Amino acid sequence: MNKNKIDEKLQKTAKGLLESKAVNVVIGWTKGSNPFRMRPVFITKPEDVNKLYFNPHCVQDLAVFLKKPEVKKFGRTGIVVKGCDEKALNTLIQEYQVLRDELKIIGVECMGVIRQNIADKGESNLLETTVYDKCLICDVHTPLIYDYLVESDIPEIKISGSVKPYAKIKELDSMLVEGRDKFWQKEFDKCIKCYACRQVCPLCYCSRCIVEKNMPQWIDTNIEETGNAQWNMIRAYHLSGRCIGCGECERACPVNIPLMLINEKMARDIYEKFGYRSGIDINSKPVFGTFSESDFNEFIK
Ligand code: SF4
Ligand code: SF4
Ligand code: SF4
Structure with missing residues (x-):
């Protein structure tokens, strides 16, 4: 080299x-x-x-x-x-x-x-x-x-053709809940609970992950429909407002679950509703660590 x-x-x-x-x-x-x-x-x-x-x-x-x-x-x-x-x-x-x-x-x-x-x-x-x-x-x-x-002396990488990153997010957003559910169920069914997504994530640092807690058992550890969906959704929620979009979880996933679609969707929603982007301002408070009366709260009904 x-x-x-x-x-x-x-x-x-x-x-x-x-x-x-x-x-x-x-x-x-x-x-x-x-x-x-x-x-x-x-x-x-x-x-x-x-x-x-x-x-x-x-x-x-x-x-x-x-x-x-x-x-x-x-x-x-x-x-x-x-x-x-x-x-x-x-x-x-x-x-x-x-x-x-x-x-x-x-x-x-x-x-x-x-x-x-x-x-x-x-x-x-x-x-x-x-x-x-x-x-x-x-x-x-x-x-x-x-x-x-x-500073870099590496030339800019040229992309040929039209590439639309994360275009699937828009497509999923336009679907009814049943369609989205079907899409994600099919993806999560592939999960083998190897936890590579967690291990490679710079922001998954709990000394004991919720999936390893069994008193009570919050997440079904079997590789089956309910447990797989629970694991992937809970992990996504734990990273919401924190994930910086490095893409490592998706890269490490051995069964190619498009985890970045969830991460990017969460990041876009949080920016739209709270004006917050994770990892940008070292002096700001984490979005879910603060409360403002003007916060978006339509989901509390
Ligand atoms: S994209 Fe987000 S969830 Fe995935 S590894 Fe990076 S910080 Fe963690
Ligand atoms: S997202 Fe990360 S790896 Fe990609 S160009 Fe930006 S800094 Fe480089
Ligand atoms: S890396 Fe992929 S297969 Fe492994 S636990 Fe995470 S989502 Fe499931």
């Missing part, structure tokens, strides 16, 4: 932080198992910073690691973030889960992340490149908060 300017600056910044002992670890991305995969890496020694890279395959939201005891034990932490990941940091700070003073935020300018798959096109297999939907509506290409900014 050739080193470009963005990698040089990233590595130099991380080296300075580790050498000066401003941080004890830097969380970033490194090469993965093939040229289309990058993976998280934890750098603790200045001599290892040359393992850090950034490119459009750096899809993981590294903020998820900040709540892990194995990472917390390091204390002061440096973390490399794209704009969407940085929104997760903001929410964690708002919710008193991480201390801003303990963090050194290395923001990277990001023009979008992509997935590359071998697409089965009949006789010939083609390499198919897809930009994640979240990137097509992104307005945080430059992270909102950072201590160091690594």
Whole structure:
């Protein structure tokens, strides 16, 4: 992998932080198992910073690691973030889960992340490149908060044809309740309760998840219609007003449930009704942690 300017600056910044002992670890991305995969890496020694890279395959939201005891034990932490990941940091700070003073935020300018798959096109297999939907509506290409900014020299990703991210939301909104119910029931029926969506989410950090509480048993843990719907709906409610739309839950889901349709729908409704966007303003109070007499309350009848 050739080193470009963005990698040089990233590595130099991380080296300075580790050498000066401003941080004890830097969380970033490194090469993965093939040229289309990058993976998280934890750098603790200045001599290892040359393992850090950034490119459009750096899809993981590294903020998820900040709540892990194995990472917390390091204390002061440096973390490399794209704009969407940085929104997760903001929410964690708002919710008193991480201390801003303990963090050194290395923001990277990001023009979008992509997935590359071998697409089965009949006789010939083609390499198919897809930009994640979240990137097509992104307005945080430059992270909102950072201590160091690594500007991008990666060209903008060109999209061919007309792509309408999250177009299904409008279609679902136009359906009667029965139609929406049928759509989601079919999707949730696929759920195998692996909880990958929870594990990868930077904002699912309860020490004991509601699905693991059995006195009383709030959620049926069997893989069947009622329990699957309960799990997915309760998780969506727990993330409403908090989800920053990093898309990691949907990416991790092994059965391809379109979880971002729920997340994006929730985010749009909350913005429309309360004028609130999660992860944007570190000094604001979480939307469901505050009350105003002027709040939308048509649902209380
Ligand atoms: S949503 Fe924005 S910041 Fe996040 S990966 Fe896509 S382009 Fe980058
Ligand atoms: S619910 Fe999904 S999109 Fe939202 S913050 Fe968690 S992982 Fe990211
Ligand atoms: S990742 Fe997908 S299959 Fe696994 S629990 Fe979540 S929704 Fe269900």
